[in-house]
Amino acid sequence: MGFKRYDGFMGSMPQKFIDDKLPKCPMCATNNPYWTLSHEIIFLTEFYLFKCSECSAILSVRMDDVVKLMKSSTPKLNFFRKLTSEKPQVYFKIKVAGNKQKTACYDGVEMTIDELAKLADSL
Numbered sequence: 001m002g003f004k005r006y007d008g009f010m011g012s013m014p015q016k017f018i019d020d021k022l023p024k025c026p027m028c029a030t031n032n033p034y035w036t037l038s039h040e041i042i043f044l045t046e047f048y049l050f051k052c053s054e055c056s057a058i059l060s061v062r063m064d065d066v067v068k069l070m071k072s073s074t075p076k077l078n079f080f081r082k083l084t085s086e087k088p089q090v091y092f093k094i095k096v097a098g099n100k101q102k103t104a105c106y107d108g109v110e111m112t113i114d115e116l117a118k119l120a121d122s123l
């Protein structure tokens with residue numbers, strides 16, 4: 001699977017999403033993870049893969065979950081979503097813990113994006 005940046009218009013939504021939500025890598029604590037993207041299909045389910053360029057840690061998340069998360073954070077939709085404004089619980093899996101891991105073994109652990117951001121902040 002090849003990883004690359006999607007800074008253009010096409011396919012840049014998940015790129016922006018991870019750059020915004022996780023500006024610091026939760027595995028190696030770099031402030032410039034320069035996330036690259038790839039995807040894979042497991043049992044007919046599509047996953048995004050986000051790779052830290054510093055430590056090669058890889059996070060995986062279901063594509064439709066990312067879409068759900070992005071929709072829930074689009075201001076335009078907030079008015080209509082107010083009644084059911086529960087943030088969708090979306091779990092990112094730490095597929096590869098990376099080679100500069102500063103934390104305990106998180107290989108295969110699943111966390112929400114907020115928990116990952118908190119973990120990154122605690123490093």
Ligand SMILES: [Zn+2]
Pocket residue numbers: 025026027028029030033052053054055056057098
């Ligand atoms: Zn990293």
